[in-house]
Amino acid sequence: MQARKDMDPKFQWDFTHMYASDEVWEAELDALVKDLDKIKAIEGTLGASREAFKAGIDTVNGLAERLERLYIYANLHRCADGSEPKHQEMDGKATSTYVRFSTALAFFDPEILAIPEETLNAFLAPDEMKPYRHYIENLTRSRAHCLDAQRERMLAQLGDAAQAPQDAYEMLTNVDMELPKIHDENGNEVQLTAGNFGVYRESPVRAVREEAFNAMFGTYKKYINTFAALYGGNVKQDQFMADVRGYESACHAALFRNNIPVSVYDSLIEAVHESLPTMRRYLDLRKEALKLDKIDMYDLYCPMVKDVDYKVPFEEAKKMVKKATEPLGEGYQKLLDKAYAENWMDVYENKGKRSGAFSCGVFGVHPYVLLNYTDALDDAFTTAHELGHAMHSYKSDSTQDYMNHDYCIFVAEVASTVNEVLLTKYLLKTETDKARRAYILNHFLEGFRTTLFRQTLFAEFERKAHEMYQNGEPLTAERLTALYKSLVELYYEGAEVPENIAYEWAFIPHFYTAYYVFQYATGFSSAVAIASHIVETGDAEGYLKFLTTGGSDYPLNELKLAGVDLTSPQPVKDALKVFDDSVEELRELLKEL
Numbered sequence: 001m002q003a004r005k006d007m008d009p010k011f012q013w014d015f016t017h018m019y020a021s022d023e024v025w026e027a028e029l030d031a032l033v034k035d036l037d038k039i040k041a042i043e044g045t046l047g048a049s050r051e052a053f054k055a056g057i058d059t060v061n062g063l064a065e066r067l068e069r070l071y072i073y074a075n076l077h078r079c080a081d082g083s084e085p086k087h088q089e090m091d092g093k094a095t096s097t098y099v100r101f102s103t104a105l106a107f108f109d110p111e112i113l114a115i116p117e118e119t120l121n122a123f124l125a126p127d128e129m130k131p132y133r134h135y136i137e138n139l140t141r142s143r144a145h146c147l148d149a150q151r152e153r154m155l156a157q158l159g160d161a162a163q164a165p166q167d168a169y170e171m172l173t174n175v176d177m178e179l180p181k182i183h184d185e186n187g188n189e190v191q192l193t194a195g196n197f198g199v200y201r202e203s204p205v206r207a208v209r210e211e212a213f214n215a216m217f218g219t220y221k222k223y224i225n226t227f228a229a230l231y232g233g234n235v236k237q238d239q240f241m242a243d244v245r246g247y248e249s250a251c252h253a254a255l256f257r258n259n260i261p262v263s264v265y266d267s268l269i270e271a272v273h274e275s276l277p278t279m280r281r282y283l284d285l286r287k288e289a290l291k292l293d294k295i296d297m298y299d300l301y302c303p304m305v306k307d308v309d310y311k312v313p314f315e316e317a318k319k320m321v322k323k324a325t326e327p328l329g330e331g332y333q334k335l336l337d338k339a340y341a342e343n344w345m346d347v348y349e350n351k352g353k354r355s356g357a358f359s360c361g362v363f364g365v366h367p368y369v370l371l372n373y374t375d376a377l378d379d380a381f382t383t384a385h386e387l388g389h390a391m392h393s394y395k396s397d398s399t400q401d402y403m404n405h406d407y408c409i410f411v412a413e414v415a416s417t418v419n420e421v422l423l424t425k426y427l428l429k430t431e432t433d434k435a436r437r438a439y440i441l442n443h444f445l446e447g448f449r450t451t452l453f454r455q456t457l458f459a460e461f462e463r464k465a466h467e468m469y470q471n472g473e474p475l476t477a478e479r480l481t482a483l484y485k486s487l488v489e490l491y492y493e494g495a496e497v498p499e500n501i502a503y504e505w506a507f508i509p510h511f512y513t514a515y516y517v518f519q520y521a522t523g524f525s526s527a528v529a530i531a532s533h534i535v536e537t538g539d540a541e542g543y544l545k546f547l548t549t550g551g552s553d554y555p556l557n558e559l560k561l562a563g564v565d566l567t568s569p570q571p572v573k574d575a576l577k578v579f580d581d582s583v584e585e586l587r588e589l590l591k592e593l
Helices: 022-035 038-042 050-080 085-104 108-114 117-124 127-141 149-157 164-176 197-201 206-222 224-244 250-256 262-274 276-289 314-324 330-341 377-399 414-430 434-470 477-491 499-507 518-537 541-547 555-561 570-592
Strands: 181-183 189-191 358-360 368-370
Touching: 022 050, 022 085, 038 050, 038 085, 050 085, 050 117, 050 127, 050 358, 050 368, 085 149, 108 127, 108 149, 117 127, 149 224, 164 224, 181 206, 197 206, 206 224, 206 499, 224 250, 224 434, 224 477, 224 499, 250 262, 250 434, 262 276, 262 434, 262 518, 262 570, 276 434, 276 477, 276 570, 314 330, 314 377, 314 414, 330 377, 358 377, 368 377, 377 414, 377 434, 377 541, 414 434, 414 518, 414 541, 434 477, 434 518, 434 570, 477 499, 518 541, 518 570, 541 555
Parallel strands: none
Antiparallel strands: 181 189, 358 368
């Protein structure tokens, strides 16, 4: 694998859009550290007058905006090449500064909450205070879970140490852990990496995908006790914070932040359980299409339609995304052109680069998208997905002020998945070859399996893992592995469940952000509804409005602008009905082939 310095810079991020050089970044970091002293002058003044209240919030937001950009710059460098000591040091400095900022700010929320409600309402009454209202309303909603300034300061001081499990996990999996070599379709020995694992897992040659599967999860098995200690530590922190703040559980604490009822989480799992018979039919169809006597977990990712070569080079993927998103209007198209021209995307894998893909918005600059592109159709969908995130960030940043720009995690996967569904619908509409149509439809169904079903499986795993700890059960490697395997057997009834799949939970980095993954499933359900409406009616107005809302309202309210009400289980059930119908559509198409 190539070192980053040897890669073509036209496929890499341009960091100069944030800072002209690392030296400029260092100087700004030093300046910010000095400016943190301004926070001390705010303490004790917030309730004095409307002017002091506004000035205090503005000062904090100004510092937060500067610090966020400093942190992202350092973190993106580490993601680009985590093996570079300088990047590790920069990231460490930025993280430590964040902890200092949070510690200095420990008084802030308690002091606002100490202001009498009548006074607070008077402060917020004038029109000029409208941008502050949602933040204050959301803060006062958490009054029962906010501690006094001293205890808030103590919790803030834990921030650096609390990052240790995730940091250790990332260093172990991205830098220190060595994966074995495997054999490709031609029998050649090749190095397995996090980036190419998906390619070999989708191989039409069963022996290749089986070897890749066992090599990947067999390696995780070797370190499973370490992974259990790391994840267990993360769960313990989640529960500690929930207990200290008086929440019923870590799940309640995580969902409370975005004003999401736990019933939304529970109804998702219930709806997916009800649809497991359809998953069984899909697995039977897959087994039949692949002409297998039995279907193993490593048979779930390869295309069901053989002899379809569907390579999509990166330049072609960019064009496909533009064509697919034409229903979103000319403005959206121009933003994609801007993203392509300004190196928003870091495209190919290099030594030390973080695996997977993500999009990171930078307020006042533009989003930065990480890919590990390998020319597979799935990579084209990943590109569409991450650009959906990027457009959501850019539109919200351009419309909202800093206080309200950042959309919450609950809606984070909606825009990305809308792009994926639009790309699917575009390809199904334009493709005339039956084999390739079947291939695309298979990919659409895999979106349901891997996003709606699989992410719900993950959600159920982390809910049960947290409940185990809350009930006094030790989170040993054996217990976590047994739990995960039992869920795989439930969700994939009818498939062979080999031993190594039980270690897959250690492969999922999102578990280090508690109760994140269920939002992929709710987001997917929402996206199916939104994209279908746009394609059927040509009306994208509500959705485009949704993209501009950032964090200016509660996420369930924002989604209603796009026509989706997740307080009802109906959007999830409707999406699962589409899955059921699509299974039958593919069955008929395969008969014709």
